[in-house]
Amino acid sequence: MKKKILIxxxxxxxxxxxVLLKGDKSKDINQTSKNEEKQETYNSNIIKNVSYRSKxxxxxxxxxxxxxxxxxxxxxxxxxxxQVNSIINLVNKNTVLIVSDYGKYNIGNQDTIFNKNVKVTxxxxxxxxxYLDFSINRNSLIISKNVVYSNTENILKANVIEMDIExxxxxxxxxxxxxxxxxxxx
Numbered sequence: 001m002k003k004k005i006l007i008x009x010x011x012x013x014x015x016x017x018x019v020l021l022k023g024d025k026s027k028d029i030n031q032t033s034k035n036e037e038k039q040e041t042y043n044s045n046i047i048k049n050v051s052y053r054s055k056x057x058x059x060x061x062x063x064x065x066x067x068x069x070x071x072x073x074x075x076x077x078x079x080x081x082x083q084v085n086s087i088i089n090l091v092n093k094n095t096v097l098i099v100s101d102y103g104k105y106n107i108g109n110q111d112t113i114f115n116k117n118v119k120v121t122x123x124x125x126x127x128x129x130x131y132l133d134f135s136i137n138r139n140s141l142i143i144s145k146n147v148v149y150s151n152t153e154n155i156l157k158a159n160v161i162e163m164d165i166e167x168x169x170x171x172x173x174x175x176x177x178x179x180x181x182x183x184x185x186x
Contacts, residue, residue: 045071050081054110056136058166061089064105064112077108084114086134088165096141096165097121098132111135118143125151127161139165150186157182 050069055061066081081103088096098121100114112134120127120143130145141163149156149172158181162171172181 045073047071047079050079052105052107052110054136059091060165061087062110062136063087063089064103066103069105077106079105079107081105086112086114090165094123098134100132109135109137111137125149129161141165153186155184155186 047069048067050064050066052064053061064081064084064086066085067083069079069081072078072080082101084098084100084103086098086103088098090096098114098118100118101116103115104113106112114132114134116130118127118129118132120129120132120141127143127147127149129143129147131143133142133144134140141161143161143163144159147158147161149158149161156172158172159174159179160172163169174181
């Protein structure tokens with residue numbers, strides 16, 4: 001009799017252990033599939049060959065293209081860009097080209113931030129920097145961080161170049177008043 005009770009107890013313990021272990025594995029499987037769902041949702045956020053085109057009230061055309069874009073999950077108006085090329089076709093028929101490794105584009109107001117290896121080409125002028133803030137609303141370009149401006153005659157080094165896109169008025173300055181903008185003739 002004791003032997004039967006011991007065998008029943010042993011099999012009961014074995015069944016309970018099996019059920020508990022199987023339940024834990026199904027939780028792990030459910031957790032894994034939830035993690036995969038989250039990852040799939042995140043990965044679906046990436047867009048290849050992004051292109052945005054807009055015109056302001058004055059007729060200036062703005063085109064932003066990138067090899068890849070990723071929509072910000074916290075703000076769907078923001079898209080983070082990689083390998084960015086931008087063209088600004090001005091009403092006066094001049095064109096400004098902007099290239100950078102990364103960018104941040106606001107779909108709502110078309111403002112764009114370009115960063116890392118920024119190059120701005122306008123007529124015979126080339127500006128290289130690490131950061132550029134372009135705003136249609138402000139009608140301006142603010143270029144900063146390791147700014148080097150060159151044209152056919154001069155090379156200029158500064159901390160910041162601010163340009164009004166419409167009037168072409170430009171401010172060039174250093175953050176520290178003790179430092180001076182450096183200009184060298186070619």
